[in-house]
Amino acid sequence: MAKENRQLLQGNAACVQGALYAGMRFFAGYPITPSTEIAEGSARELPKLGGKFIQMEDELGSIAAIIGASVSGAKAMTGTSGPGYSLMLENIGYAFMTEVPVVVVNVQRGGPSTGLPTKVSQSDTMQARWGTHGDYSSITVAPSTVGDTLTETIRAFNLAERFRTPVTILLDEVIAHSREIIRIPEPGEYEVIDRVKPTCPPEEYLPYEITENYVTPMPAYGEGYRYHITGLTHDQHGFPTNKPSEIIVKLDKLKKKIENYKDEITKIRVEMMDDAEIAIISYGSVSRAALQATMLAREAGVKVGCIQLYTIWPFPEKELLELCGKCQKVIVGELNMGQIVHEVERILPRDISINTIQRYDGEILTPVQILEKLEEVL
Amino acid sequence: MSASNDAAGKETTKPAARKSKYDYSKGPAPLNINLSWCKACNICISLCPQHVFEPDQDGKPTLARPDNCTQCTICWIYCPDFAITSNYK
């Protein structure tokens, strides 16, 4: 049996490993705590694979550069934190409109503004969904361990390539800076998806054609398909349009290509929910404490289960409704003053009491705190 | 010096037209003007050193004195809308 490739890695380093595994060969970034190790790791590893790393003059340049790299044919990523992600939003919106696959890692820290650069938080969750202006659907994934970070980064790239869209990975300072021994997967062990290429002759190619699954094949530069990409709302040729009928077609395309395929995007982890009367809903680093609390409470005979959201956006409404429909109570655990709890309130029936346990003082939620909340709510 | 008016009717004194070495009676007209692309910006009319053009009622150029055209290229290299092409160059 071949010796397993086990390494003691930091969360940020695992993110880089996942990206390289998924085929990332271009990284542009800008230093910002607590994400900088992602840039440093990319700067070291990419040249070894013939890839390219560039430190841009700011986050605006970083997101622009990876979109430029992606349209010309590369799988590209950038890593940042709250303040940088805020600066990137206009061009993330550009990638939505032009349907360009890129991966943006937001290692969350205390906010708003400069906030708590070295402290944990999950207060950018809604920003990942609604951050940039206009109507669009967005995909956001959230690992909770160093090992998850590697596999969720692979998944993020696959989702970006499959749906021709920017994907945000929500990390936080705890996961990013924790070190754990993880196994690096073998090549071929995880599926790696690449963008679909056009096969029609260039003269017939419609760069934004409304296809059956609303995702249009995307060539690289230099392959004979010379088309126009613009942030202006455009028709299927990619030419700017002000025609109401064409505007609706474009905006519906951006939404349907994701909302109609949520089954391919949603990923949640469900533990001990079969007979659960109370469910703990969480994501990211809170999920580890939630799982621990659930196991301890079960030992004390409490019928509790927990649900971890690996995919936060699009929000897994169907799954949560099925799982929590039969519970009397839910507890939503977050490291913010309440963000996805509003989604839970929106979708669960009124008769289920929705409780929250929130921590926004820069420290992580502990299993004991969650247990105390459980006792209070029971 | 021969006086000619440009589109704005201003009196402009331009050097007299040189004799063109092209004989357009045997071949096609010196230039083609795409009136649907032309925006009557008056650049070709004003810059033409040989007073080939006169503005029509929309201000768009007409080949009023085609024989003067020496194929100097000024009109079509300065046209912002690529509305002029030559049959000789």
Added chain:
Amino acid sequence: MATVTEKKAPKQKSDVTLHYLRPGKKFPNVWCPGCGIGIVMGAYIRALDKLGWDRNKVAMVSGIGCSSRMPVYLDFHALHTTHGRALPFATGVKFNRPDMNVVVITGDGDALAIGGNHFIHACRRNINITVILINNNIYGMTGGQGSPTTPSHSYSTTTPYGNAEKHFDPCTLAKAAGATFVARGTVANVPQLEKLASQALQHHGFSLLEVVTNCHTYYGRLNRMGDAVTMIQKFKEDAVMLGKAKKMTPEELEGKFIVGVLHEEEKTEFCDVYDQVVEHVSPK
């Protein structure tokens, strides 16, 4: 509205521009009658045509503004990006694909105001990108506001009492920041503009070609400078070749602008140096 559908082989030099127009795109272009941007587009295409570049190897990147609407009209890879960000987008394209010829089309507001930070860093890196900066001293697309090149005391919709700010010269700025080819042309001298465009496109490193261009719709009107023809003729009078300018006194140069190749040097190019790094590092 005629659209260019069939691809005519260029019989004549005067047809060359038509050969590069994007099939299916409606013409005439969106610019005001007499706008110099169209003149720059023609000169640029003819220069590029002479170089015989494969159009599959040309990527045009632009930001937001009147000049940035150019790539949609041309049959190359076209990337019409966000305001001020053409250069970092282009950096991503070029750095990922050094085999592509990357040309940025931008304006004085797009490149020097909101895009200023990216502009100086792209110069500093000396990345092999050609920037055609169409300078009409005003924000045209948004209706006539002052820009970083709007001369002091002149009028715009946001400097209704005369511009209290000083303007900077994109060429001296680019040279100071590290650009290795800097030239200025004007729509009033197209033959020279074609030559400068050709030199800029061929230069290996960051090349800036500033083109003094008329915006009679806003800058010209607000400053009583007459129509397109009048502005273009004034440019012809005010343009001074570099050689001659060196022998002129500051007073004589007042109100004039210097045209020609203002700076040219060979320095290692960003993508080349990085490729050497990759060569050295990646195992054979």
